[in-house]
Amino acid sequence: MAKKIYSGCYTVDSKEDIxxxxxxxRIxxxxxxSKWLPVxxxxxxxxxxxxxxxELGFLHTEVSFSWKTITLLQYWKSFKQFEFYAKGAVHLKHGRNxxxxxxxxxxxFKSSL
Structure with a gap:
């Protein structure tokens, strides 16, 4: 079943933080x-x-590919949860890698300058 495309701009009226x-x-x-594949x-x-x-507060991600660029758009429940994860307090195995x-x-890169 095909998804319906809604034209125009939309916003969310949420009572919660996001x-x-x-x-x-960029490649x-x-x-x-060896420079970009491991990442x-x-x-x-x-x-x-x-x-x-x-429970970490992560909601969803969207991935976008263009010629030499990969972009991830992530949605989190709150800045506090995102910051807690981003600063490494709860980074799990793959995040630490x-x-x-x-x-x-x-x-x-710094040593090549």
Whole structure:
């Protein structure tokens, strides 16, 4: 069954807080797989882990792909829950792996300058 498309702009009148977090990555050198593939591969398990642990406050994510860019739009119940997760207080296994991978790539980038 096809989804119906509603044209126009819409807003939500919610009595509860909601946080929208936008994160992404750009692939500068497509064939330098060792630079971007580990980070890309770490995203999916982390998102799955968030879906399985709803008590963290994670609601939903949308993924968008363009030529060299991957963007994730995440929805969270509150800023407090998002911040608590983002600052590592409750990062689960895959979240810690992604952060470690990002830190390693950042250090590699800094040393190449």
């Amino acid at each position: 946080v929208v977090f936008i994160i992404g990555m 500068n050198k497509l064939f330098s797989f 890309f591969m770490a995203m999916s398990p982390m998102i799955k882990e968030l879906y399985l642990n709803k 992604l952060i470690s991978e990002l830190e390693a790539k950042y250090e590699e």
